[in-house]
Amino acid sequence: MSDILERTLSTLPRLLVGGLAPAEKERGGSRAFRQFLRSIGNVKSKHDEESLVKKELSLLKQKLAMPKVSSSQRQEILMRLVYCHMLAYDVSFAYIHAVKQAQQGTVLEKKVGYLTCALFFDASHEFVVLLINTIQKDLQSSNVLEVCMALTATTQLVSTEMIPALLPSVQDRLSHPKEIVRRKAVMCLHRFQQMAPEVIDPLLPVIHKALCDKHPSVMWAALYIYQDLSKGNPSGFTSLIPGLISVLTQILNRKLSADYEFHTVPAPWLTVQILKLMAKLGANNPSASEKMYPILKEVLQRTEPSHKIGLAVIYECLETIAAISPHNGLLELATKCVSRFLSATNLNLKYLGVKILTSLVAVNPHYAVEHQSTVLDCLEHPDASIRSKTLELLHRMAQPGNVAVICQKLMDHFQQAGDVHFKTHLLHRVNDLTQRHETHSFNIV
Amino acid sequence: MIRAILVFNNHGKPRISKFYQYYTEDMQQQIIRETFQLVSKRDDNVCNFLEGGTLIGGSDFKLIYRHYATLYFVFCVDSSESELGILDLIQVFVETLDKCFENVCELDLIFHVDKVHYILGELCMGGMVLETNMTEILSRTEEQNRLEKQEAGISAAPARAISAMKEMNIPQRMKDIKLPDLPSIGNIAGKF
Numbered sequence: 205m206s207d208i209l210e211r212t213l214s215t216l217p218r219l220l221v222g223g224l225a226p227a228e229k230e231r232g233g234s235r236a237f238r239q240f241l242r243s244i245g246n247v248k249s250k251h252d253e254e255s256l257v258k259k260e261l262s263l264l265k266q267k268l269a270m271p272k273v274s275s276s277q278r279q280e281i282l283m284r285l286v287y288c289h290m291l292a293y294d295v296s297f298a299y300i301h302a303v304k305q306a307q308q309g310t311v312l313e314k315k316v317g318y319l320t321c322a323l324f325f326d327a328s329h330e331f332v333v334l335l336i337n338t339i340q341k342d343l344q345s346s347n348v349l350e351v352c353m354a355l356t357a358t359t360q361l362v363s364t365e366m367i368p369a370l371l372p373s374v375q376d377r378l379s380h381p382k383e384i385v386r387r388k389a390v391m392c393l394h395r396f397q398q399m400a401p402e403v404i405d406p407l408l409p410v411i412h413k414a415l416c417d418k419h420p421s422v423m424w425a426a427l428y429i430y431q432d433l434s435k436g437n438p439s440g441f442t443s444l445i446p447g448l449i450s451v452l453t454q455i456l457n458r459k460l461s462a463d464y465e466f467h468t469v470p471a472p473w474l475t476v477q478i479l480k481l482m483a484k485l486g487a488n489n490p491s492a493s494e495k496m497y498p499i500l501k502e503v504l505q506r507t508e509p510s511h512k513i514g515l516a517v518i519y520e521c522l523e524t525i526a527a528i529s530p531h532n533g534l535l536e537l538a539t540k541c542v543s544r545f546l547s548a549t550n551l552n553l554k555y556l557g558v559k560i561l562t563s564l565v566a567v568n569p570h571y572a573v574e575h576q577s578t579v580l581d582c583l584e585h586p587d588a589s590i591r592s593k594t595l596e597l598l599h600r601m602a603q604p605g606n607v608a609v610i611c612q613k614l615m616d617h618f619q620q621a622g623d624v625h626f627k628t629h630l631l632h633r634v635n636d637l638t639q640r641h642e643t644h645s646f647n648i649v
Numbered sequence: 650m651i652r653a654i655l656v657f658n659n660h661g662k663p664r665i666s667k668f669y670q671y672y673t674e675d676m677q678q679q680i681i682r683e684t685f686q687l688v689s690k691r692d693d694n695v696c697n698f699l700e701g702g703t704l705i706g707g708s709d710f711k712l713i714y715r716h717y718a719t720l721y722f723v724f725c726v727d728s729s730e731s732e733l734g735i736l737d738l739i740q741v742f743v744e745t746l747d748k749c750f751e752n753v754c755e756l757d758l759i760f761h762v763d764k765v766h767y768i769l770g771e772l773c774m775g776g777m778v779l780e781t782n783m784t785e786i787l788s789r790t791e792e793q794n795r796l797e798k799q800e801a802g803i804s805a806a807p808a809r810a811i812s813a814m815k816e817m818n819i820p821q822r823m824k825d826i827k828l829p830d831l832p833s834i835g836n837i838a839g840k841f
Contacts, residue, residue, distance in 0.1 A: 233760035241759060279763070286762050290663050292678045312796050319766055326671050349792065359775035384789070388774060395775040398650075421780070428777050431729070463782050466737065473738075473781050476731045516733030551696035556732060587695040629708070 237284055244291075257293050260284070268301050275313055278305065282320045289324060299324055303331050306357075307338045311349055314342070318357045327363035336366055343373035348382050355388040359395040367396050367403055378410055383419040390414045390425035397432055404429065415447075420460055420474065423451070427477045434484045442485055442492045448478050449499045456506050467511035475503070479520040486528030493529035500525055501534060504541065512552075519545070519556050526563035538564060539571050546578045555590050558582055562597040572601050583613065591617070592626060599633045607641045650776040651735075652710065653680065653725040654769060656758065661685040664720065664758045665765055669776030680725075688714050688721055698732055715739045719755060738781060742772055745783050749790060767793055 233241075240260050247253045264281050267273060273281070282302060285295045302324055306317025325331060335357070342354035355377065358370060374396075377389035393411065397404045404411070414426040434441045454460065455471045464471040482500075486493035503521045508514045518541060525531070525538045542564065545557030561579070564571040572579065582594040595617060602610045611634050618630045656665035663681050672680065687699055699712040713735045714723040722739050745768050746753040750761065758765055771786045773779050780786055 233756070237760070241756070283760075283762050287759055290666055292674070312793075315767075315793070316763060319763060323667075323766070328671065349796070356770050356774060387779070391774045391777060391779060394777065398775075425777075425779075463785065466781060473731075473734055473778060476734055480729070480731075512733050513737050516731050516737070519733065520731055551694075552698065552733065552736065555696045555698055588691075589696050589698055589700065592700060 234280055237280065240284070241287075253291075257288055257291060261288060261293060261295065261297075264288075265297050268298060275309065279313070279316050282316060286320060286323055295324065299329075299331055303334050306335060311347060311353075314338075314350070315353050318353050318361075322357060322360040327361055327366075332361050332363065332366070335361060336369060340370060340373060343370065343377065348385060351377060351380070351385050352388055355385070355392050358392050362395075364399045367400060371396065371403065375407065375410060378414060383417075383422060386414065386417060386419070386422045387425045390422060390429070394425070394428045394432070397429055401432070401436075404433070415444075420451075420464065420471070424474050424477060427474075427481060431477070431481055431484070434481060438484050438487060439489065442489065445482070445485060445492055445495050448482060449495065452478055452499050452503060456502060466513050469508060469511060469514045469517065472513040472517050475517050476520045479503070479517070479524045483524040483527035486524070488529065490529040493531070496524075496528060497531050497534060501537065504534075504537060509544070515545075515553065515556075519560060522560045523563055526560070526567055530567050535564065535567065535571070539574070542571075542575065546575055546582075551587055551590065554582070554585075555587075555593055558590060558593040558597055562593070562600050565597065565600045569601055569603055572597070583617075592629075595630065595633070599637065602637050602641070604641060607637055611637055650729060651724055651726050651773055651778075652776065654773070655681055655684055655721075655723045655725065657681065657685055657721055657723075658719050658755060659689070659721075661689065664755060665762070665769075667766065667769055669773070684712060684723055684725065685721070688712060688716075688723055697736055713739070715743070717743060720758075734778070738772070738778060741781055741783055741786075742768070745772075745786050745790075748783065748787055764790065764793070 240256075243256055244253060247256060264284055267281055268278070278301070282298065282305070285298045289295045298320075302317055302320035304317070306314055306321055308314075309317070321331075321335065339354050339357055339361070342350045343358070345351050345354070355374070358374065362370060374389050374392045377385050378393075380386050380389070390411075393404065393407065411426055411429050415423050415430070417423055417426070430441060430444065452475065455464075455475055458470050460471050464474065466472050479500075482496055486496055500521055504518060504525075507517045507521070509518060522538045522541055525534045538560075542557055542561055545553045545560060548554055548557065558579070561572060561575060579594060579597060582590055583598070585591055585594070595614060598610050598613060614630050614634050614637075618627055618634070621627050621630065650669070652668070652670045654665065654667045654669075655663065657663045661682070666677065666681060668677060691699065693716060697714055699714070700708070700710075709728050710725060711728070711730075711732070712723055712725055713730075713732055714721055715736065716722075722743060724735050724739060726735055743753075746757070746765065749764065749768065750757040767790050768786060771780050771789045780789075
């Protein structure tokens with residue numbers, strides 16, 4: 205009886221679509237779900253929670269098995285299961301329902317199906333095989349929503365062995381008229397690249413085409429692939445540098461649509477990606493680095509530091525300057541910028557100041573000299589994250605003249621530290637220093 | 650790369666968890682617990698970055714988080730991500746949730762877990778940042794809502810379904826105008 209009543213009540217708001225109970229509908233969640241959550245919130249022990257969830261799970265299992273479950277009811281059951289799953293309870297009985305939901309029904313039902321599959325299991329699960337034909341079919345759909353969800357599902361549910369089956373369809377979507385589809389298809393290829401790098405090699409021409417896409421967001425996605433490609437073989441991609449410089453110039457001159465602006469900074473995330481790629485391409489390559497010097501200086505000087513995201517760009521630019529073949533003028537400029545981070549009252553900026561100084565010290569230890577007193581302050585800072593980064597910097601600053609003092613500092617912190625992981629880390633650092641400077645005498649207690 | 654996005658409340662109860670890399674179920678639970686322990690013991694006036702989680706990926710990995718009233722939003726990322734970039738991405742995520750649910754609260758994240766994940770799906774894909782423009786993310790999730798209304802409407806109230814379909818055309822047209830409106834980058838194509 206109560207079950208019938210409950211069902212009637214839960215369908216009531218839907219019968220009154222837009223009518224009497226909009227607030228109830230907006231809040232979402234059926235009465236039973238709300239009640240379950242309330243009880244979960246009130247449990248006193250893990251044992252009580254377990255018995256409550258087990259009861260809920262057996263109820264949901266029954267409901268799923270009923271022949272006449274409406275699509276919206278099934279959707280809600282699946283969402284209730286997602287919640288139980290997040291609390292670490294076994295919901296494997298529902299996997300097959302999630303798969304079925306993805307395989308058939310309306311776009312919305314399929315979307316719920318794909319979502320729950322991706323949350324419940326991953327590429328290693330045997331059920332993924334059941335989905336491959338569906339993904340394949342949806343990739344070729346004429347409905348943009350279906351293609352997009354199939355592409356998202358591909359990044360979450362496909363294993364290395366399945367790549368060959370899906371690659372042609374994904375590749376085909378690179379020439380889709382909609383920008384969002386092209387962009388997601390490129391992201392899919394990047395996922396494939398992470399799983400099996402060799403897959404990408406024959407596709408270089410199409411990826412280059414994506415990089416030159418008329419829509420900047422597709423180019424942005426393609427940059428991820430080039431980041432990984434240039435990790436292994438930076439000299440093979442130096443031909444990209446003039447193009448990247450040109451994009452940066454256009455960003456600085458605000459040629460991109462205002463959609464890419466964030467707090468008046470033009471395309472900050474894209475700029476950061478390009479700077480990261482430049483850092484890889486210019487490392488140990490003087491001729492490649494030389495081309496970048498003017499634009500890096502321009503980025504540094506023209507980026508508005510008024511909002512944090514502007515500082516994200518400036519920070520990345522400093523990292524790039526430290527990573528490529530050194531240019532004294534730029535490095536001097538960079539050291540000046542570091543003061544702005546180090547002296548900031550905002551601790552996020554201070555943290556990044558210590559981090560960038562660590563990169564600059566790797567180029568030349570003397571860049572730390574003018575910041576010495578700030579560094580010592582940071583060493584005693586109440587924030588553990590800043591302390592730990594400063595110890596890293598100290599380790600990098602070690603030279604024959606100061607190595608004994610630095611080791612002593614590291615050991616002091618070793619004795620104070622409570623975290624085992626951090627202690628081990630410190631010991632590794634001290635060990636490294638003593639080995640590198642073994643000719644010097646140490647006097648560590 | 651973003652390895653995981655975790656949202657939990659001040660008591661450590663998970664509200665959203667999304668992993669972009671494979672971890673066993675047990676491991677996922679341990680990561681959630683460890684992350685909560687690490688983040689919750691930090692004061693609100695320290696920096697938003699934290700290293701030292703042992704489970705998710707060792708020294709190459711970092712937690713970047715924000716604490717809003719009762720909820721922690723934590724992104725677990727590797728060293729290739731920009732700290733300040735991710736921090737603002739969390740802000741974009743939260744603002745989008747807030748727009749979508751009109752004053753988002755903890756319960757919304759549970760009742761509408763599907764919608765939250767659709768928003769996340771537009772924000773990042775395969776662990777990489779996909780979209781950072783809130784308007785764009787909202788307009789994509791709106792498509793989803795329209796579809797939902799349309800499908801619920803057909804069975805319950807046909808008149809409403811029709812109006813939903815009419816509504817659908819207007820923003821669609823607006824988007825079509827917006828898409829080719831990017832003259833600048835086309836120029837560089839030749840220069841690559």
